[in-house]
Amino acid sequence: MSEGASALELIFSGDSDLYSIVGLSLYVSLSAVALAAVVGFPLGAFLALVNFPGRSFVVVVLNAFMGLPPVVVGLAVFLLLSRSGPLGFLGILFTPRAMIVAQALLVLPIIAALARQTIEDLWTEYRDELTAMRIGPAGRVATLLYDARFSLMTTLLAGFGRAAAEVGTVMIVGGNIDGFTRTMTTAIALETSKGDLPLAMGLGIVLISLVIAVNGIAWGVRRYGELRAG
Amino acid sequence: MANFVRGERMHGGMSDLPIAFERATVRAGAVTILDEITLTVSPGAPTLLIGPNGSGKSTLIKLGMGLIDASEGRVTWGGRTNAASPRRAMVFQRPIMLRRSAVANIEYALASRGVSRGEQARRADALLTQVGLRHLKDRPARRLSGGEQQRLALARALACDPEVLFLDEPTASLDPASTKAVEDIVRATADAGVKVVMASHDLGQAKRLAGDVVFLVRGRVAEQARSAQFFVAPATPEAKAFLRGDLVI
Ligand SMILES: Nc1ncnc2c1ncn2[C@@H]1O[C@H](COP(=O)(O)OP(=O)(O)OP(=O)(O)O)[C@@H](O)[C@H]1O
Ligand SMILES: [Mg+2]
Numbered sequence: 001m002s003e004g005a006s007a008l009e010l011i012f013s014g015d016s017d018l019y020s021i022v023g024l025s026l027y028v029s030l031s032a033v034a035l036a037a038v039v040g041f042p043l044g045a046f047l048a049l050v051n052f053p054g055r056s057f058v059v060v061v062l063n064a065f066m067g068l069p070p071v072v073v074g075l076a077v078f079l080l081l082s083r084s085g086p087l088g089f090l091g092i093l094f095t096p097r098a099m100i101v102a103q104a105l106l107v108l109p110i111i112a113a114l115a116r117q118t119i120e121d122l123w124t125e126y127r128d129e130l131t132a133m134r135i136g137p138a139g140r141v142a143t144l145l146y147d148a149r150f151s152l153m154t155t156l157l158a159g160f161g162r163a164a165a166e167v168g169t170v171m172i173v174g175g176n177i178d179g180f181t182r183t184m185t186t187a188i189a190l191e192t193s194k195g196d197l198p199l200a201m202g203l204g205i206v207l208i209s210l211v212i213a214v215n216g217i218a219w220g221v222r223r224y225g226e227l228r229a230g
Numbered sequence: 231m232a233n234f235v236r237g238e239r240m241h242g243g244m245s246d247l248p249i250a251f252e253r254a255t256v257r258a259g260a261v262t263i264l265d266e267i268t269l270t271v272s273p274g275a276p277t278l279l280i281g282p283n284g285s286g287k288s289t290l291i292k293l294g295m296g297l298i299d300a301s302e303g304r305v306t307w308g309g310r311t312n313a314a315s316p317r318r319a320m321v322f323q324r325p326i327m328l329r330r331s332a333v334a335n336i337e338y339a340l341a342s343r344g345v346s347r348g349e350q351a352r353r354a355d356a357l358l359t360q361v362g363l364r365h366l367k368d369r370p371a372r373r374l375s376g377g378e379q380q381r382l383a384l385a386r387a388l389a390c391d392p393e394v395l396f397l398d399e400p401t402a403s404l405d406p407a408s409t410k411a412v413e414d415i416v417r418a419t420a421d422a423g424v425k426v427v428m429a430s431h432d433l434g435q436a437k438r439l440a441g442d443v444v445f446l447v448r449g450r451v452a453e454q455a456r457s458a459q460f461f462v463a464p465a466t467p468e469a470k471a472f473l474r475g476d477l478v479i
Pocket of ligand 1: 258261281283
Protein backbone atom coordinates (compact mmCIF):
# COMPACT_ATOMS: atom_id res chain seq x y z
CA MET A 1 0.00 0.00 0.00
CA SER A 2 2.85 2.43 -0.70
CA GLU A 3 0.67 4.13 -3.27
CA GLY A 4 -2.01 4.66 -0.64
CA ALA A 5 0.52 6.15 1.77
CA SER A 6 1.94 8.58 -0.75
CA ALA A 7 -1.58 9.46 -1.83
CA LEU A 8 -2.37 10.53 1.72
CA GLU A 9 0.90 12.46 1.92
CA LEU A 10 -0.10 14.33 -1.21
CA ILE A 11 -3.48 15.24 0.24
CA PHE A 12 -2.12 16.55 3.51
CA SER A 13 0.89 18.30 2.04
CA GLY A 14 -1.46 20.87 0.52
CA ASP A 15 -0.34 20.24 -3.04
CA SER A 16 -1.67 23.24 -4.95
CA ASP A 17 -2.30 21.33 -8.19
CA LEU A 18 -4.46 18.92 -6.27
CA TYR A 19 -6.49 21.67 -4.66
CA SER A 20 -7.09 23.55 -7.88
CA ILE A 21 -8.31 20.33 -9.49
CA VAL A 22 -10.63 19.64 -6.54
CA GLY A 23 -11.87 23.22 -6.60
CA LEU A 24 -12.68 23.11 -10.31
CA SER A 25 -14.50 19.79 -9.95
CA LEU A 26 -16.69 21.14 -7.18
CA TYR A 27 -17.31 24.39 -9.03
CA VAL A 28 -18.34 22.63 -12.25
CA SER A 29 -20.52 19.94 -10.67
CA LEU A 30 -22.29 22.23 -8.17
CA SER A 31 -22.94 24.83 -10.88
CA ALA A 32 -24.29 22.12 -13.17
CA VAL A 33 -26.64 20.83 -10.48
CA ALA A 34 -27.84 24.37 -9.70
CA LEU A 35 -28.46 25.04 -13.39
CA ALA A 36 -30.27 21.73 -13.82
CA ALA A 37 -32.42 22.42 -10.74
CA VAL A 38 -33.50 25.82 -12.03
CA VAL A 39 -34.91 24.09 -15.10
CA GLY A 40 -35.65 20.65 -13.64
CA PHE A 41 -37.79 21.57 -10.63
CA PRO A 42 -40.31 23.69 -12.58
CA LEU A 43 -40.29 21.07 -15.35
CA GLY A 44 -40.97 18.31 -12.82
CA ALA A 45 -43.75 20.35 -11.20
CA PHE A 46 -45.29 21.04 -14.59
CA LEU A 47 -45.29 17.35 -15.51
CA ALA A 48 -46.75 16.47 -12.11
CA LEU A 49 -49.60 18.97 -12.22
CA VAL A 50 -50.52 19.52 -15.85
CA ASN A 51 -52.21 16.97 -18.03
CA PHE A 52 -51.57 17.27 -21.74
CA PRO A 53 -51.59 14.84 -24.67
CA GLY A 54 -48.35 12.91 -24.75
CA ARG A 55 -47.57 13.51 -21.10
CA SER A 56 -47.01 9.81 -20.36
CA PHE A 57 -44.60 9.63 -23.29
CA VAL A 58 -42.61 12.59 -21.99
CA VAL A 59 -42.49 11.04 -18.51
CA VAL A 60 -41.24 7.70 -19.87
CA VAL A 61 -38.57 9.37 -22.00
CA LEU A 62 -37.48 11.53 -19.08
CA ASN A 63 -37.19 8.48 -16.83
CA ALA A 64 -35.18 6.67 -19.51
CA PHE A 65 -32.86 9.68 -19.88
CA MET A 66 -31.85 9.33 -16.25
CA GLY A 67 -29.36 6.79 -17.57
CA LEU A 68 -27.95 8.82 -20.46
CA PRO A 69 -24.35 7.80 -21.27
CA PRO A 70 -22.09 10.75 -20.38
CA VAL A 71 -19.94 10.32 -23.49
CA VAL A 72 -23.01 10.66 -25.70
CA VAL A 73 -24.10 13.85 -23.93
CA GLY A 74 -20.53 15.08 -24.18
CA LEU A 75 -20.46 14.36 -27.89
CA ALA A 76 -23.77 16.13 -28.49
CA VAL A 77 -22.62 19.23 -26.60
CA PHE A 78 -19.29 19.07 -28.39
CA LEU A 79 -21.05 19.15 -31.77
CA LEU A 80 -23.26 22.04 -30.63
CA LEU A 81 -20.33 24.10 -29.36
CA SER A 82 -17.67 23.25 -31.91
CA ARG A 83 -16.64 26.08 -34.19
CA SER A 84 -18.88 24.91 -37.03
CA GLY A 85 -21.75 23.97 -34.71
CA PRO A 86 -24.90 26.04 -34.18
CA LEU A 87 -23.62 27.47 -30.88
CA GLY A 88 -20.00 27.67 -32.00
CA PHE A 89 -20.09 31.48 -31.94
CA LEU A 90 -20.19 31.33 -28.13
CA GLY A 91 -16.59 30.13 -28.19
CA ILE A 92 -16.88 28.23 -24.92
CA LEU A 93 -15.73 24.78 -26.03
CA PHE A 94 -12.87 23.50 -23.85
CA THR A 95 -13.77 25.89 -21.03
CA PRO A 96 -15.34 25.17 -17.62
CA ARG A 97 -18.56 26.76 -18.91
CA ALA A 98 -18.96 24.08 -21.55
CA MET A 99 -18.40 21.46 -18.86
CA ILE A 100 -21.11 23.00 -16.71
CA VAL A 101 -23.58 23.02 -19.59
CA ALA A 102 -22.80 19.40 -20.48
CA GLN A 103 -23.09 18.14 -16.91
CA ALA A 104 -26.30 20.12 -16.43
CA LEU A 105 -27.80 18.37 -19.44
CA LEU A 106 -26.64 15.05 -18.05
CA VAL A 107 -28.31 15.52 -14.64
CA LEU A 108 -31.37 17.46 -15.82
CA PRO A 109 -33.38 14.27 -16.51
CA ILE A 110 -32.46 12.88 -13.08
CA ILE A 111 -33.57 16.02 -11.28
CA ALA A 112 -36.71 16.56 -13.34
CA ALA A 113 -37.84 12.92 -13.19
CA LEU A 114 -37.30 12.52 -9.46
CA ALA A 115 -38.89 15.91 -8.78
CA ARG A 116 -41.92 14.96 -10.84
CA GLN A 117 -42.42 11.78 -8.85
CA THR A 118 -42.02 13.55 -5.51
CA ILE A 119 -44.32 16.43 -6.41
CA GLU A 120 -46.93 14.17 -7.97
CA ASP A 121 -47.12 12.02 -4.84
CA LEU A 122 -47.51 15.08 -2.64
CA TRP A 123 -50.11 16.56 -5.00
CA THR A 124 -52.19 13.38 -4.76
CA GLU A 125 -52.23 13.89 -1.03
CA TYR A 126 -52.81 17.65 -1.03
CA ARG A 127 -55.18 17.98 -4.00
CA ASP A 128 -58.50 18.08 -2.16
CA GLU A 129 -57.32 20.38 0.62
CA LEU A 130 -55.64 22.85 -1.73
CA THR A 131 -58.63 22.83 -4.07
CA ALA A 132 -60.95 23.42 -1.11
CA MET A 133 -58.76 26.36 -0.07
CA ARG A 134 -58.96 27.69 -3.67
CA ILE A 135 -55.19 27.82 -4.12
CA GLY A 136 -54.39 28.84 -7.71
CA PRO A 137 -51.85 27.11 -10.01
CA ALA A 138 -48.89 29.28 -9.01
CA GLY A 139 -49.72 28.85 -5.33
CA ARG A 140 -49.96 25.09 -5.77
CA VAL A 141 -46.51 24.84 -7.34
CA ALA A 142 -45.03 27.05 -4.61
CA THR A 143 -46.72 25.03 -1.84
CA LEU A 144 -45.67 21.68 -3.26
CA LEU A 145 -42.06 22.74 -3.89
CA TYR A 146 -41.86 24.16 -0.39
CA ASP A 147 -43.45 21.22 1.41
CA ALA A 148 -41.42 18.71 -0.61
CA ARG A 149 -38.19 20.63 -0.05
CA PHE A 150 -36.46 17.94 1.98
CA SER A 151 -37.30 15.17 -0.48
CA LEU A 152 -36.20 17.43 -3.31
CA MET A 153 -32.83 17.82 -1.61
CA THR A 154 -32.30 14.10 -2.13
CA THR A 155 -33.01 14.74 -5.79
CA LEU A 156 -30.22 17.32 -5.88
CA LEU A 157 -27.86 14.86 -4.20
CA ALA A 158 -28.59 12.23 -6.80
CA GLY A 159 -27.76 14.79 -9.47
CA PHE A 160 -24.58 15.88 -7.70
CA GLY A 161 -23.40 12.31 -7.23
CA ARG A 162 -23.86 11.66 -10.91
CA ALA A 163 -22.13 14.88 -11.99
CA ALA A 164 -19.17 14.53 -9.64
CA ALA A 165 -18.50 10.95 -10.64
CA GLU A 166 -18.74 11.16 -14.41
CA VAL A 167 -15.76 11.56 -16.67
CA GLY A 168 -17.22 11.31 -20.18
CA THR A 169 -18.72 14.77 -20.71
CA VAL A 170 -15.99 16.77 -19.02
CA MET A 171 -13.32 14.89 -20.91
CA ILE A 172 -14.93 15.56 -24.29
CA VAL A 173 -16.09 19.17 -23.92
CA GLY A 174 -13.40 20.25 -21.42
CA GLY A 175 -10.44 18.54 -23.02
CA ASN A 176 -8.63 17.88 -19.71
CA ILE A 177 -6.41 20.96 -20.09
CA ASP A 178 -3.89 21.17 -17.25
CA GLY A 179 -4.71 23.97 -14.83
CA PHE A 180 -7.81 25.00 -16.75
CA THR A 181 -10.33 22.21 -17.35
CA ARG A 182 -8.75 19.32 -15.48
CA THR A 183 -11.15 17.80 -12.95
CA MET A 184 -10.70 15.00 -10.46
CA THR A 185 -12.18 12.37 -12.72
CA THR A 186 -10.25 13.37 -15.84
CA ALA A 187 -7.07 13.65 -13.80
CA ILE A 188 -7.60 10.18 -12.36
CA ALA A 189 -8.02 8.78 -15.86
CA LEU A 190 -4.90 10.58 -17.08
CA GLU A 191 -2.65 9.79 -14.11
CA THR A 192 -3.68 6.16 -14.19
CA SER A 193 -2.76 5.87 -17.86
CA LYS A 194 0.54 7.66 -17.15
CA GLY A 195 1.23 5.28 -14.29
CA ASP A 196 1.20 7.91 -11.50
CA LEU A 197 -0.90 5.76 -9.25
CA PRO A 198 -0.34 7.70 -5.97
CA LEU A 199 -1.79 10.88 -7.47
CA ALA A 200 -4.66 8.96 -9.07
CA MET A 201 -5.37 7.24 -5.78
CA GLY A 202 -5.17 10.47 -3.80
CA LEU A 203 -7.64 12.10 -6.14
CA GLY A 204 -9.95 9.11 -5.85
CA ILE A 205 -9.91 9.30 -2.06
CA VAL A 206 -10.59 13.03 -2.14
CA LEU A 207 -13.46 12.57 -4.60
CA ILE A 208 -15.16 9.93 -2.50
CA SER A 209 -14.61 11.91 0.71
CA LEU A 210 -16.18 14.98 -0.86
CA VAL A 211 -19.24 13.09 -2.03
CA ILE A 212 -19.64 11.60 1.45
CA ALA A 213 -19.22 15.02 3.06
CA VAL A 214 -21.82 16.65 0.82
CA ASN A 215 -24.26 13.83 1.51
CA GLY A 216 -23.57 14.03 5.23
CA ILE A 217 -24.32 17.74 5.32
CA ALA A 218 -27.50 17.21 3.32
CA TRP A 219 -28.58 14.39 5.61
CA GLY A 220 -28.11 16.63 8.64
CA VAL A 221 -30.09 19.45 7.09
CA ARG A 222 -32.87 17.05 6.17
CA ARG A 223 -33.07 15.53 9.66
CA TYR A 224 -33.14 18.95 11.23
CA GLY A 225 -35.84 20.15 8.84
CA GLU A 226 -37.99 17.08 9.32
CA LEU A 227 -37.84 17.45 13.07
CA ARG A 228 -39.08 21.00 12.77
CA ALA A 229 -41.61 20.67 9.91
CA GLY A 230 -42.73 17.05 9.97
CA MET B 231 -65.94 34.04 21.78
CA ALA B 232 -66.67 34.53 18.14
CA ASN B 233 -64.46 37.55 17.61
CA PHE B 234 -62.64 35.87 14.73
CA VAL B 235 -65.73 34.87 12.81
CA ARG B 236 -67.10 37.33 10.36
CA GLY B 237 -70.81 37.47 9.78
CA GLU B 238 -72.51 37.96 6.47
CA ARG B 239 -72.26 41.69 6.67
CA MET B 240 -68.47 41.43 6.40
CA HIS B 241 -68.73 39.84 2.98
CA GLY B 242 -68.94 42.09 -0.01
CA GLY B 243 -70.32 40.94 -3.32
CA MET B 244 -72.72 38.14 -4.05
CA SER B 245 -73.79 35.48 -1.61
CA ASP B 246 -73.30 31.74 -2.17
CA LEU B 247 -76.61 31.08 -0.44
CA PRO B 248 -78.98 29.46 -0.92
CA ILE B 249 -77.24 26.34 -2.26
CA ALA B 250 -79.71 24.50 -4.44
CA PHE B 251 -79.23 20.86 -5.47
CA GLU B 252 -81.49 20.19 -8.44
CA ARG B 253 -81.94 16.49 -9.16
CA ALA B 254 -78.17 16.18 -8.68
CA THR B 255 -76.79 12.71 -9.35
CA VAL B 256 -73.20 11.61 -8.78
CA ARG B 257 -71.89 8.42 -10.33
CA ALA B 258 -68.52 6.71 -10.12
CA GLY B 259 -68.46 4.27 -13.00
CA ALA B 260 -71.50 2.06 -12.66
CA VAL B 261 -72.06 3.02 -9.02
CA THR B 262 -74.62 5.69 -8.23
CA ILE B 263 -73.38 7.44 -5.11
CA LEU B 264 -75.95 10.23 -5.00
CA ASP B 265 -79.29 9.71 -6.66
CA GLU B 266 -81.31 12.74 -7.80
CA ILE B 267 -80.71 14.87 -4.75
CA THR B 268 -83.08 17.83 -4.57
CA LEU B 269 -82.30 20.00 -1.64
CA THR B 270 -81.99 23.65 -0.66
CA VAL B 271 -79.50 24.85 1.92
CA SER B 272 -80.65 28.25 3.21
CA PRO B 273 -79.10 30.74 5.63
CA GLY B 274 -79.83 30.07 9.28
CA ALA B 275 -79.06 27.49 11.92
CA PRO B 276 -76.80 24.53 11.01
CA THR B 277 -77.98 21.90 8.57
CA LEU B 278 -77.05 18.42 9.83
CA LEU B 279 -76.49 15.55 7.40
CA ILE B 280 -77.16 12.22 9.01
CA GLY B 281 -77.37 8.71 7.66
CA PRO B 282 -75.64 5.35 7.84
CA ASN B 283 -72.08 4.67 6.62
CA GLY B 284 -71.86 4.90 2.88
CA SER B 285 -75.14 6.77 2.51
CA GLY B 286 -73.38 9.62 0.67
CA LYS B 287 -72.85 12.32 3.31
CA SER B 288 -69.23 13.03 2.40
CA THR B 289 -70.04 13.00 -1.30
CA LEU B 290 -72.90 15.44 -0.78
CA ILE B 291 -70.56 17.77 1.10
CA LYS B 292 -67.96 17.65 -1.68
CA LEU B 293 -70.69 18.36 -4.22
CA GLY B 294 -71.94 21.31 -2.18
CA MET B 295 -68.39 22.55 -1.77
CA GLY B 296 -67.91 22.41 -5.55
CA LEU B 297 -65.08 19.87 -5.39
CA ILE B 298 -66.87 17.37 -7.60
CA ASP B 299 -69.36 17.85 -10.42
CA ALA B 300 -72.82 16.37 -10.68
CA SER B 301 -73.05 13.67 -13.35
CA GLU B 302 -76.64 14.76 -13.93
CA GLY B 303 -78.71 17.61 -12.60
CA ARG B 304 -76.93 20.61 -11.14
CA VAL B 305 -75.98 22.61 -8.10
CA THR B 306 -76.29 26.37 -7.87
CA TRP B 307 -74.84 28.76 -5.32
CA GLY B 308 -76.92 31.90 -4.86
CA GLY B 309 -78.39 31.11 -8.28
CA ARG B 310 -74.95 30.87 -9.93
CA THR B 311 -73.32 27.72 -11.28
CA ASN B 312 -69.65 28.69 -10.82
CA ALA B 313 -68.24 26.07 -8.51
CA ALA B 314 -65.13 27.96 -7.43
CA SER B 315 -65.75 30.35 -4.61
CA PRO B 316 -63.55 31.56 -1.79
CA ARG B 317 -66.63 31.92 0.39
CA ARG B 318 -66.89 28.23 1.22
CA ALA B 319 -64.53 26.30 3.44
CA MET B 320 -64.55 22.74 4.67
CA VAL B 321 -63.10 20.26 7.12
CA PHE B 322 -62.58 16.86 5.53
CA GLN B 323 -63.47 13.62 7.24
CA ARG B 324 -59.75 12.84 7.14
CA PRO B 325 -58.04 16.23 7.08
CA ILE B 326 -54.61 16.54 5.48
CA MET B 327 -52.08 18.64 7.32
CA LEU B 328 -49.44 20.54 5.40
CA ARG B 329 -45.85 19.58 6.26
CA ARG B 330 -45.45 22.60 8.49
CA SER B 331 -46.04 23.58 12.07
CA ALA B 332 -49.58 23.87 13.46
CA VAL B 333 -49.49 27.65 13.39
CA ALA B 334 -48.02 27.68 9.86
CA ASN B 335 -50.98 25.60 8.66
CA ILE B 336 -53.34 28.32 9.82
CA GLU B 337 -51.17 31.15 8.53
CA TYR B 338 -51.19 29.41 5.17
CA ALA B 339 -54.98 29.60 4.99
CA LEU B 340 -54.92 33.22 6.17
CA ALA B 341 -52.32 34.09 3.54
CA SER B 342 -54.48 32.48 0.85
CA ARG B 343 -57.18 34.98 1.81
CA GLY B 344 -54.77 37.88 1.47
CA VAL B 345 -54.38 38.56 5.20
CA SER B 346 -51.26 40.63 5.92
CA ARG B 347 -48.29 39.05 7.73
CA GLY B 348 -48.68 40.85 11.02
CA GLU B 349 -52.40 40.20 11.07
CA GLN B 350 -51.75 36.50 10.29
CA ALA B 351 -49.82 35.95 13.50
CA ARG B 352 -52.48 37.66 15.59
CA ARG B 353 -55.42 35.77 14.07
CA ALA B 354 -53.62 32.42 13.99
CA ASP B 355 -52.98 32.80 17.69
CA ALA B 356 -56.65 33.57 18.36
CA LEU B 357 -57.80 30.59 16.28
CA LEU B 358 -55.38 28.19 17.99
CA THR B 359 -56.59 29.39 21.36
CA GLN B 360 -60.15 28.89 20.20
CA VAL B 361 -59.58 25.22 19.37
CA GLY B 362 -57.38 24.65 22.44
CA LEU B 363 -54.13 24.03 20.57
CA ARG B 364 -52.18 27.15 21.42
CA HIS B 365 -49.65 25.18 23.49
CA LEU B 366 -48.90 23.02 20.42
CA LYS B 367 -48.51 25.85 17.93
CA ASP B 368 -44.92 25.00 16.96
CA ARG B 369 -45.41 21.24 16.75
CA PRO B 370 -45.25 19.82 13.19
CA ALA B 371 -48.93 19.47 12.29
CA ARG B 372 -48.52 15.93 11.02
CA ARG B 373 -47.22 14.87 14.41
CA LEU B 374 -50.40 15.95 16.19
CA SER B 375 -52.84 13.29 17.34
CA GLY B 376 -55.91 12.51 15.21
CA GLY B 377 -58.17 14.59 17.43
CA GLU B 378 -55.70 17.47 17.51
CA GLN B 379 -55.43 17.39 13.72
CA GLN B 380 -59.20 17.52 13.44
CA ARG B 381 -59.35 20.61 15.64
CA LEU B 382 -56.49 22.21 13.73
CA ALA B 383 -58.38 21.54 10.50
CA LEU B 384 -61.40 23.33 11.97
CA ALA B 385 -59.26 26.33 12.89
CA ARG B 386 -57.78 26.33 9.39
CA ALA B 387 -61.24 26.29 7.81
CA LEU B 388 -62.36 29.13 10.06
CA ALA B 389 -59.24 31.05 8.99
CA CYS B 390 -60.70 31.10 5.47
CA ASP B 391 -63.44 33.36 6.84
CA PRO B 392 -66.21 31.48 5.00
CA GLU B 393 -69.82 32.31 4.40
CA VAL B 394 -70.62 28.58 4.26
CA LEU B 395 -68.68 26.08 6.36
CA PHE B 396 -68.89 22.37 5.54
CA LEU B 397 -67.85 20.02 8.34
CA ASP B 398 -67.51 16.29 7.66
CA GLU B 399 -67.83 14.53 11.01
CA PRO B 400 -65.56 17.04 12.76
CA THR B 401 -65.88 15.36 16.15
CA ALA B 402 -65.47 11.76 14.98
CA SER B 403 -62.22 11.17 16.87
CA LEU B 404 -62.60 13.64 19.70
CA ASP B 405 -62.98 13.01 23.42
CA PRO B 406 -66.08 14.43 25.19
CA ALA B 407 -64.36 17.64 26.32
CA SER B 408 -63.00 18.40 22.84
CA THR B 409 -66.35 17.47 21.31
CA LYS B 410 -68.06 20.00 23.52
CA ALA B 411 -65.44 22.61 22.63
CA VAL B 412 -66.01 22.00 18.91
CA GLU B 413 -69.80 22.14 19.33
CA ASP B 414 -69.41 25.47 21.11
CA ILE B 415 -67.32 26.77 18.21
CA VAL B 416 -69.89 25.52 15.70
CA ARG B 417 -72.65 27.27 17.62
CA ALA B 418 -70.68 30.51 17.90
CA THR B 419 -69.83 30.36 14.22
CA ALA B 420 -73.46 29.85 13.27
CA ASP B 421 -74.52 32.67 15.60
CA ALA B 422 -72.08 34.95 13.82
CA GLY B 423 -73.98 34.37 10.58
CA VAL B 424 -71.94 31.58 8.97
CA LYS B 425 -74.02 28.80 7.43
CA VAL B 426 -72.79 25.47 8.81
CA VAL B 427 -73.46 22.23 6.93
CA MET B 428 -72.26 19.30 8.98
CA ALA B 429 -72.26 15.53 8.68
CA SER B 430 -72.52 13.64 11.94
CA HIS B 431 -73.08 10.14 13.25
CA ASP B 432 -73.92 11.39 16.70
CA LEU B 433 -77.68 11.81 17.04
CA GLY B 434 -77.31 13.62 20.36
CA GLN B 435 -75.00 16.09 18.67
CA ALA B 436 -77.38 16.51 15.75
CA LYS B 437 -80.18 17.23 18.18
CA ARG B 438 -78.06 19.81 20.02
CA LEU B 439 -76.88 21.69 16.93
CA ALA B 440 -79.31 21.26 14.08
CA GLY B 441 -81.69 23.82 12.72
CA ASP B 442 -82.75 21.33 10.11
CA VAL B 443 -81.82 17.76 9.31
CA VAL B 444 -81.16 16.01 6.01
CA PHE B 445 -81.46 12.26 6.39
CA LEU B 446 -79.66 10.29 3.67
CA VAL B 447 -80.12 6.62 2.89
CA ARG B 448 -78.35 4.93 0.00
CA GLY B 449 -77.63 8.18 -1.82
CA ARG B 450 -81.14 9.56 -1.57
CA VAL B 451 -82.65 12.19 0.65
CA ALA B 452 -85.03 10.05 2.67
CA GLU B 453 -86.24 12.97 4.72
CA GLN B 454 -85.54 16.67 5.24
CA ALA B 455 -87.18 18.39 8.17
CA ARG B 456 -86.82 20.98 10.89
CA SER B 457 -84.83 19.50 13.75
CA ALA B 458 -87.73 19.74 16.23
CA GLN B 459 -89.98 17.92 13.79
CA PHE B 460 -87.43 15.25 12.77
CA PHE B 461 -86.38 14.08 16.18
CA VAL B 462 -89.90 14.09 17.66
CA ALA B 463 -91.99 12.84 14.81
CA PRO B 464 -89.97 11.52 11.86
CA ALA B 465 -92.08 11.05 8.77
CA THR B 466 -90.43 8.04 7.15
CA PRO B 467 -90.06 4.50 8.46
CA GLU B 468 -86.30 4.60 7.70
CA ALA B 469 -85.84 7.64 9.90
CA LYS B 470 -87.93 6.09 12.66
CA ALA B 471 -85.77 2.97 12.55
CA PHE B 472 -82.53 5.00 12.44
CA LEU B 473 -83.54 7.08 15.45
CA ARG B 474 -84.51 3.95 17.37
CA GLY B 475 -81.00 2.68 16.74
CA ASP B 476 -82.05 -0.08 14.36
CA LEU B 477 -79.78 -1.04 11.51
CA VAL B 478 -80.59 0.95 8.38
CA ILE B 479 -78.82 -0.06 5.20
N1 LIG C 1 -64.73 7.50 -6.09
C1 LIG C 1 -65.61 6.54 -5.74
N2 LIG C 1 -65.75 5.43 -6.49
C2 LIG C 1 -66.63 4.47 -6.17
N3 LIG C 1 -67.41 4.52 -5.10
C3 LIG C 1 -67.32 5.59 -4.29
C4 LIG C 1 -66.42 6.66 -4.56
N4 LIG C 1 -66.55 7.58 -3.61
C5 LIG C 1 -67.49 7.11 -2.76
N5 LIG C 1 -67.97 5.93 -3.16
C6 LIG C 1 -69.01 5.12 -2.51
O1 LIG C 1 -70.14 5.95 -2.35
C7 LIG C 1 -70.76 5.65 -1.12
C8 LIG C 1 -70.94 6.93 -0.33
O2 LIG C 1 -69.70 7.37 0.13
P1 LIG C 1 -69.56 8.57 1.17
O3 LIG C 1 -68.15 8.69 1.54
O4 LIG C 1 -70.22 9.77 0.60
O5 LIG C 1 -70.43 8.01 2.41
P2 LIG C 1 -70.64 8.62 3.86
O6 LIG C 1 -72.09 8.78 4.06
O7 LIG C 1 -69.80 9.83 4.05
O8 LIG C 1 -70.10 7.45 4.76
P3 LIG C 1 -69.37 7.50 6.21
O9 LIG C 1 -70.46 7.67 7.21
O10 LIG C 1 -68.75 6.16 6.33
O11 LIG C 1 -68.41 8.60 6.18
C9 LIG C 1 -69.92 4.61 -0.43
O12 LIG C 1 -70.55 3.35 -0.61
C10 LIG C 1 -68.61 4.67 -1.14
O13 LIG C 1 -68.00 3.41 -1.19
MG1 LIG D 1 -68.22 10.28 5.18
